[in-house]
Amino acid sequence: MGSKDMSGEGHGERMPGQVKIVQEAGLGYTLTVKREDLFKAALGLKEAGFDMFMFVSGVDYPDTIKLRYRLYSTKRKNKLNIFLKTEVPKSDPVVDSLTPIWPSANWHERETYDLFGVKFRGHPDMRRIFMPDDFVGHPLRKDYSDNHMLVKEEFIQGTVIKGYREDNSK
Amino acid sequence: MGQEMSKIEEAKNLTQNQILEELEEQLRVEEIEEQPDTIKTEEMVINFGPQHPSAHGVFRALFHVNGEIVTKIEPMIGYLHRCFEKIAENRTYAQFVPFTDRMDYVSSMHNNWAYVLTVEKLAGIQVPERAEYIRVIVGELQRIASHLLFLSTAGLEAGAVTPLQYYFDERERILNLFEKVCGARLTYNYMKIGGVRADLPDGWLEETLSFVNRLKKTIVDYDRLLLGNYIFKKRMKGAGKISAETALAQGLTGPPLRSTGVAYDVRKSDPYSVYPRMDFEMVVRFQGDNYDRVVIRSEEIKQSLRIIEQAIEQIPDGPILAPGLPKDIRPPVGEAFGHIESSRGDLGYFIVSDGSLKPYRLKIQGPSFANLQGFPAMAEGSYFADVVLTLGTLDPVFGEVDR
Numbered sequence: 001m002g003s004k005d006m007s008g009e010g011h012g013e014r015m016p017g018q019v020k021i022v023q024e025a026g027l028g029y030t031l032t033v034k035r036e037d038l039f040k041a042a043l044g045l046k047e048a049g050f051d052m053f054m055f056v057s058g059v060d061y062p063d064t065i066k067l068r069y070r071l072y073s074t075k076r077k078n079k080l081n082i083f084l085k086t087e088v089p090k091s092d093p094v095v096d097s098l099t100p101i102w103p104s105a106n107w108h109e110r111e112t113y114d115l116f117g118v119k120f121r122g123h124p125d126m127r128r129i130f131m132p133d134d135f136v137g138h139p140l141r142k143d144y145s146d147n148h149m150l151v152k153e154e155f156i157q158g159t160v161i162k163g164y165r166e167d168n169s170k
Numbered sequence: 171m172g173q174e175m176s177k178i179e180e181a182k183n184l185t186q187n188q189i190l191e192e193l194e195e196q197l198r199v200e201e202i203e204e205q206p207d208t209i210k211t212e213e214m215v216i217n218f219g220p221q222h223p224s225a226h227g228v229f230r231a232l233f234h235v236n237g238e239i240v241t242k243i244e245p246m247i248g249y250l251h252r253c254f255e256k257i258a259e260n261r262t263y264a265q266f267v268p269f270t271d272r273m274d275y276v277s278s279m280h281n282n283w284a285y286v287l288t289v290e291k292l293a294g295i296q297v298p299e300r301a302e303y304i305r306v307i308v309g310e311l312q313r314i315a316s317h318l319l320f321l322s323t324a325g326l327e328a329g330a331v332t333p334l335q336y337y338f339d340e341r342e343r344i345l346n347l348f349e350k351v352c353g354a355r356l357t358y359n360y361m362k363i364g365g366v367r368a369d370l371p372d373g374w375l376e377e378t379l380s381f382v383n384r385l386k387k388t389i390v391d392y393d394r395l396l397l398g399n400y401i402f403k404k405r406m407k408g409a410g411k412i413s414a415e416t417a418l419a420q421g422l423t424g425p426p427l428r429s430t431g432v433a434y435d436v437r438k439s440d441p442y443s444v445y446p447r448m449d450f451e452m453v454v455r456f457q458g459d460n461y462d463r464v465v466i467r468s469e470e471i472k473q474s475l476r477i478i479e480q481a482i483e484q485i486p487d488g489p490i491l492a493p494g495l496p497k498d499i500r501p502p503v504g505e506a507f508g509h510i511e512s513s514r515g516d517l518g519y520f521i522v523s524d525g526s527l528k529p530y531r532l533k534i535q536g537p538s539f540a541n542l543q544g545f546p547a548m549a550e551g552s553y554f555a556d557v558v559l560t561l562g563t564l565d566p567v568f569g570e571v572d573r
Contacts, residue, residue: 026292026506051418052434054540057533059522068520070507070535074418074434081440083507104421107543115255130248130572139256140531 021082032085039096042069042084046101049075050082053102056109058116060142064089065116069098088118097123115140211237220249224327224558227568229542238553243546247539250572258532263289263499264363266532271357273534274570276319279312279348280512281570282361287442288508288519289363293501295492301365302444303485307378308351308360309510310474310481314385315344316513317467317474320565324464325396327562328405333396340388343381350374363499364492375482382475382482389475393468406461410548410560413458420544423537424515425466426564430458436511447484448477460556463563498527514538514565536570 021031033041054070069084088095097120098105109120110129117138120126128135137144219230228249234242254273258266270281283305290297297305322337345355350371352360360367396402412422414430427434435452437445453469455462501523509518515537522531541564549560 024505026504028507053421054423054516054518055520055533055535057520057531059531068505068533070518070520074432102421103419104540104543107539128248130251130253132248139253 027083028081030083030085035086035088035095038086039098042098042101045071045082045084049073051075053098053104053108056105056112058112058118058140060116060140065093065118067095067118093118094121096121099123114138117141213241224562226323226562226566229566229568233554233557235554240550240552240554240557243550245542245545247542247571250568252573254573255532255534258529260528262527263501263529267361268357268359271359272569273536273573274512274514274538274567275356276567277312277316277513278356278358279308279360280510280517282358283309284508284510284512284517285519286361286363287510288506288521289499289501291508292504292506292521292523293499295364295495297365297492298489299486300488301490303481304366304370304490305361306443306445306481307478308348310477311344311347311378313474313513314471315341317471320467321396321464324562325402327559328402330396330399330402333392336392336395340385347374347378347381362491364495365490369490375485378478379482382478386475389468389471397465397468403461405559406459406464408459409552409556410460410563411458412544412548416547417458417544420547421540422544423540424511425470426463426541426544427515428453429455429462429466431456436509436516440509442510448480450477460559460563500525500527509535512537514567514570515541534573536573538566538568538570542566542571
């Protein structure tokens with residue numbers, strides 16, 4: 001998708017380090033940061049007037065989980081949307097929690113933990129939100145399999161059911 | 171014998187003393203009762219739901235109650251979780267439209283709309299003007315239907331049974347209109363990627379206009395019946411209060427946010443479809459209590475009526491579906507986010523495409539989920555009897571909370 005460089009304009013100057021706010025066709029303004037800089041960048045955005053945390057969500061790729069935060073500013077005249085982007089490796093899916101900055105991040109981060117297995121460091125209540133506490137796996141990962149929930153062969157009696165299962169498995 | 175007698179007398183004296191002590195204690199209690207702050211009460215935990223008629227769905231919460239005051243609320247959700255986001259990854263773009271109906275089943279049209287809007291943004295599809303106008307008309311009718319249901323249940327929870335009959339009568343007329351357009355009364359599946367599924371039947375616009383003219387007059391009476399009622403006002407005013415700062419911090423959207431004085435309406439702040447051509451006002455109230463959250467819905471119905479009138483006036487002839495659309499849509503690789511103002515707030519879809527027939531990832535930003543998160547902040551510290559009213563004024567639909 002086409003992107004327009006917007007660095008050095010508006011609140012782009014306030015960002016720590018070398019981060020750029022770019023405009024993407026489908027998302028509008030986006031800001032991509034490393035996961036170490038996420039908290040700092042979020043704090044900067046909060047100071048810049050982004051007072052609403054709309055959601056955080058993951059996208060599962062083979063090696064990484066990309067995180068997308070949608071933030072919104074009611075204070076700015078033009079009512080600005082921004083997407084904060086970061087990614088975490090699947091081997092160590094940990095990222096700083098933004099709940100201390102926006103309390104509303106609480107449930108959204110729990111949801112991302114529940115469905116993707118991304119742990120949020122510093123979250124006050126890191127539990128599953130939709131799935132039961134004893135649930136195994138994280139359903140929105142591409143490699144999620146529910147084989148452990150299937151009924152074991154030895155519990156199935158009668159050839160009809162067995163035949164049915166075998167037919168289905170082909 | 172004498173010893174035994176003295177023993178009995180001692181026992182009598184003892185009991186008399188005990189009675190005196192008890193009396194003294196009772197008197198002491200009476201004295202204390204005059205200063206209610208010093209009564210020692212124990213905290214009690216009351217379980218609410220998951221099946222409860224006032225929960226508007228399957229919602230469970232633990233209320234920590236100290237006397238009459240609710241000190242802490244622990245909400246628990248997920249009882250209606252169907253993992254629609256995972257289902258979307260296994261369906262083509264067009265196949266997912268009926269699933270969006272089941273998300274927020276009280277305003278299905280909006281869910282259809284937000285989804286197709288995002289896919290159109292992702293694939294770069296231009297929607298014909300007539301289809302946009304039809305979407306605005308049915309979308310606003312849907313908002314009215316949803317708000318009418320809200321008003322009737324809000325009244326019901328405060329003990330007002332009569333308004334429900336009137337609100338449901340009006341809602342029934344809208345459902346009849348929808349039935350004529352798409353054949354369904356609750357889960358419409360009416361919007362299609364690139365337009366709408368069917369054109370409006372003959373005479374439908376005139377019928378809608380006569381309904382609008384009717385509701386314009388009757389809604390004033392209903393306002394007097396419910397919102398002007400003394401008991402209803404007493405129950406609702408000042409309860410479940412939330413400040414604008416807390417509402418923003420808790421991530422509220424839609425009418426609960428606008429009731430605190432924050433002017434955020436997607437139709438105005440990020441206009442989509444043909445809303446820039448419509449002349450209407452964003453309804454904002456400032457108290458942030460239960461009463462404002464009810465009033466704001468009634469006022470929004472009046473604004474929606476204005477929008478429908480204008481849309482019926484302006485609607486052009488023409489196609490209702492973008493021409494030359496393939497049967498299976500393959501959006502280019504990329505990410506897109508689209509959102510609309512649903513009856514409950516900012517409803518958004520975030521879709522990632524990998525260039526195949528199916529979405530690589532679909533995320534739904536449900537306003538009910540966001541609003542419900544602010545429920546403890548609103549209800550903690552209020553009377554136990556007001557908690558259910560506060561939950562009701564948030565108007566959560568659990569199909570959308572749990573997805």
